[in-house]
Amino acid sequence: MNINATFEKLHTMRLNGFAQAYRELTENALEKNFSLDELIAHLIEAEYENRYNKKLKRLITQARFKQQASFEQINFHQPRGMDKNMLLRLQQGDWIKKSKDLIITGPTGVGKSFIACALGFQACSQELKTIYYTANKLLDRMTLAKADGSYFEFMDKLAKTKLLIIDDFGLKQIDHKQCNMLLDLVDERHGSSSTIITSQLPVKAWFDCFKEPTIADAILDRLTNGSYRIELQGESMRKFRKEQ
Secondary structure (H helix, E strand, O other), X not given: OOHHHHHHHHHHOOOHHHHHHHHHHHHOOOXXXXXXXXXXXXXHHHHHHXXXXXXXXXXXXXXXXXXXXXXXXXXXXXXXXXXXXXXXXXHHOHHHHOOOXXXXXXXXXXXXXXXXXXXXXXXXXXXXXXXXXXXXXXXXXXXXXXXXXXXXXXXXXHXXXXXXXXXXXXXXXXXXXXXHHHHHHHHHHOOOOEEEEEEOXXXXXXXXXXXXXXXXXXXXXXXXXXXXXXXOOOOOHHHHHHHO
């Protein structure tokens, strides 16, 4: 059997993980003592892992997270009003599969964005398409899409995104046109996708962020009813890190 020809065929079929595992097995044939079933399982697992890692890398790149974040990095010793059990349940991702939303509020620096990004990375690891935007950049991007004719294409992309992270909501007031666009987005995603919203403002103050009261009611009704809530408190974690 021509082993090099086999390698070439595997790469041609884009079975790169399979090919790498097969090469390692042939180079260490005397050290391995696999049964046929074990050999096949080993090769399939190598190919699966290779494809998974490529997809994960692609999902993380497309998400454009603000920062790298993981649950292992979250400091539960600082008293910030976090419910560790709730966060661990959210980490499992069932709430995303059920198309529930999550609202994270609290003063600046307490870790809202970090927790949102950690949940986003976790969603990517579960092969769920995720996109991160600050609220201001999302509104600007929708406004630009409306102007250049790509609005429906952009909205369709967001509608098909399983987890949308909207960071720093409420830093500026939302004008009439943006209110309508945000309602379009919320309507498209409601009940079929999940959204994480972080804000320095408590939810009860969100209404004042909208210049169009009627649309504000419709948007907030969809976003807040039945959503999970994390209300962080305390001093900035940036100050805590500087003191260490």
